[in-house]
Amino acid sequence: MKASPRQQRLLLDLQDLDNTLARLRRKRATLPEREELNGLAAEAASAREQFMAAQRELDAQTAEITRVESDVALVQQRRDRDEQLLAASTSSKEAQALQTELETLTRRQFELEDRELELMEVQERAQAAFAEAQTVLAGVDARRAAIQQQISEAEQRIDRDLASNSEERDGLAAELQRDLLGVYEDLRARIGIGAARLRGNVSEASNMALAPAELSGIRAAAPDELVFCPGTGAILVRAEDAEA
Structure with a gap:
């Protein structure tokens, strides 16, 4: 030829x-930020797993406190009812039975309130663990977002160069x-x-x-x-x- x-x-x-x-x-495909982002994947997965575990624990403790509070409210309702009945009772036998039940309910209420205090302490620790996990996850997400932004900006710069050089190539190829x-x-x-x-x-x-x-x-x-x-x-x- x-x-x-x-x-x-x-x-x-x-x-x-x-x-x-x-x-x-090649530069676009091998941006160092991509490797950094890939390296962050395991850390992000671990942070999210810890966050979810802390959230489950906090939810569990909150649900348990709600249950105990409901039990306390029921016992208090029973006590209020028995006290009203006792005040209106004219039967010594009935009064004795009501008094015995009131003593049992009082002990039960004390037990429940003690349990509620214990659970509140546990919940406080769970809340602190959840807040820490939330902070860690937010930090990882922020770093990931920043890296993704860097990748996007680098890709845009490279894409502009690619477009410019491709246009120049098309013009040159047309002369051949x-x-x-x-x-x-x-x-x-x-x-x-x-x-x-x-x-x-x-x-x-x-x-x-x-x-x-x-x-x-x-x-x-x-x-x-x-x-x-x-x-x-x-x-x-x-x-x-x-x-x-």
Whole structure:
């Protein structure tokens, strides 16, 4: 295939842009913040697990206190009723029975109130543990949100560069003859590089010196004749032609 030295030079510019685009895509995919965010996942899961456990414990203690308070209220209602009945009773036998029940209810109420105090202490500790777990989780969530914001901002910057370089590439590709661009794109898809310079006797596609016979054949080719790197198969743009 033939292509003017100018067309071949454009291939080098196109390859530079493709290299830049590839570098930007790698940079976007490997932002250090992504690794930091991934590293935070285990910490976030642990913090959320501790928060949920503390919440369950607090809910359990609160429910138990509510139950005991309800029992205290019922006992108090029974005492109030028995005291009213005792005050109105005219039977000594009934009065004795009511008095005995009142004593039992009083003991039961004391027991329940003591239990309520114990539970309130436990609930206070559960509340403190819950507040601490909530603070830890909020801190992790805040750090995660900050990292995600950093990632978003970095992606936006890279995306702008990608868009700018892609637009420039499209314009440059439009200047290339179609068959030449097709060869370049096919090579780039298969071997990762479409075109490179030949500087002296070194192919920048393989970063290796060419054998004398290989170099002689390339030098003998006409300036508008496409030549290829023996090691990689990429189009070689002769440096003296590229810089002319």
